[in-house]
Amino acid sequence: MDIFEFSNEDSDETPGIVIDNGTDTMKLGFVGDDAPRCVFPTVVGRVENLTRFLLELQPKTLFVGEDALSKKGRRTIYCPIKRGIIEEWDNMVEVWEHSFKNEIRVYPSEHPILMTESLDNPKVNREKTCQILFETFKVPSFYLVPQQVLQLCAYGMTSGCLINLGITSNCCCILDSKIMKNSCLRCSVEAGGITELLKELLAMRGYQFTTRLELDYLKDLKEKYSYCLTNNIPETISAIENKSQIREYEMFNGGCVRFGKERFLAPELFFRSRKQILEMSNLLTNNCKGINSNFQEMEREKEKEKEKEKEKEKEKEKEKEKEKEKENENENEKEIEKNTRIKSYSTLPKMIYQSIISISEEKQKQVFENIVISGGSSLFEGLQERLQKEVKSFWAENAPEVKVHAIPERKYATWIGGSIFASLKSMKNKWMTKEEYNENGSSFVHIKCNDCL
Secondary structure, eight states, X not given: OOSSOBOXXXXXXXXXXXXXXXXXXXXXXXXXXXXXXXXXXXXEEEOOSOOHHHHHHOOOOEEETHHHHHTGGGSXXXXXXXXTEEOOHHHHHXXXXXXXXXISOOOGGGSOEEEEEOTTOOHHHHHHHHHHHHHXXXXXXXXXXXXXXXXXXXXXXXXXXXXXXXXXXXXXXXXXXXXXGGGOEEESOOHHHHHHHHHHHXXXXXXXXXXXXXXXXXXXXXXXXXXXXXXXXXXXXXXXXXXXXXXXXXXXXSOXXXXXXXXHHTGGGGTSOHHHHHHHHHHHHHOSTTHHHHHHHHHXXXXXXXXXXXXXXXXXXXXXXXXXXXXXXXXXXXXXXXXXXXXXXXXXXXXXXXXXXXXXXXXXHHHHTOEEEESGGXXXXXXXXXXXXXXXXXXXXSOOOOOEEXXXXXXXXXXXXXXXXXXXXXXXXXXXXXXXXXXXXXXXXXXXXXXXX
């Protein structure tokens, strides 16, 4: 039986539009569709400091998406969204205008708009988004939803632990479509960090990636060939000895990049420090015969570190329990709302474990069985299985059932979840209308779009 109840309204009604504002890419489409209709880079290109003569030759000075990137050298490229937060509003308006006019090709004044936001979106940004959509684009109604709630919705769930792996890496626990604020955590490992590590590892082989075009090829290489180890030592050794693990990647200039161990060492950043990975790389390169014993020593050291961390965490938990009794709910909300207060962890398993144990014990079993991964960096082969093993390893015995879920379409899980969310019967009375905006102002968005927070 479906856990969602969908609207049965007349299909002739003007469909809503789902807009997923991604740091890297924009995703747009109509409510009820299975996938976004338009996907393009979230960038604006401006031709600046042109003479009057050059302006006559090239009257168009502003480009969005692929057009902005087609001739990068002649244009100044702007990225209006940084780490999930809109920072350049003039450029963001240009991106939205391009979205409606050239991509999905509709009049925004005729369609309800469901838009996504990051977990730590400031209040002032929520109000600014609301103001622009109602005053600049004249939308009839609007709704703002955290990306994590929609990603979980794409899996057909209302409760679970959502791991978002994109330009930024974060997680939170969601119970009955409501985010548990104390469970919101970050991971210091991000997509750009993995690409940088791969660049460093390939430099050891003599390959250099410096220009923007070369870095684009490096990113493509990472996405096509990298994978996560599921059994550390055996797979590591076989990767060296087995020639079938070696891959060749053809560059734009006809050159060829040959690589092997780098395929799994770069994503290993999700589970180990950069220093440990570089040590692993040296071991694999210089002393294949002694690998097994060296890795076993590294694993033992890793286990000792885990034990020490567990003891420290137990002490911290006791202190936290005492502090929680003294703190009131208003102070907690203020702390969570500040971006700098969201705690960060160095590895994914640690972040997931700490997030789940922060909620009530009676809910933990359900959430451990509903761990969901989403975002472009979640596509590494083997990540699902590895995460499941690593999270379970935090218990010496009596470990709970741990299940990590991964749908094939998880790269667009936020948009897909938005399409489902906006199709629900319960959404009928949730939309913030133009009349409500005129009467209450942009601050009303915190009341109207607050069900999931």
